[in-house]
Amino acid sequence: MEREKSVAEVYTYLAEHVEDSNVRETLKKLAEIEEGHYRRLKEIYDGILQPNINEALS
Numbered sequence: 001m002e003r004e005k006s007v008a009e010v011y012t013y014l015a016e017h018v019e020d021s022n023v024r025e026t027l028k029k030l031a032e033i034e035e036g037h038y039r040r041l042k043e044i045y046d047g048i049l050q051p052n053i054n055e056a057l058s
Contacts, residue, residue: 001038001041001042001045004034004035004037004038004041005034005035005038007034008031008032008034008035008038009031011027011028011030011031011034012027012028012031014027015027015028015031
């Protein structure tokens, strides 16, 4: 899950520093995709895994 977040940050950083507008837009889109992956994985974790962990620790 953290990998998606890190990759999104890299794409965003690169988009901010590249001169070619086509490459910049592609990098921005890739960052958005990775951020979506991160959000979805977090939803899965929070909805399925976290309650089970909390239950096991109780």
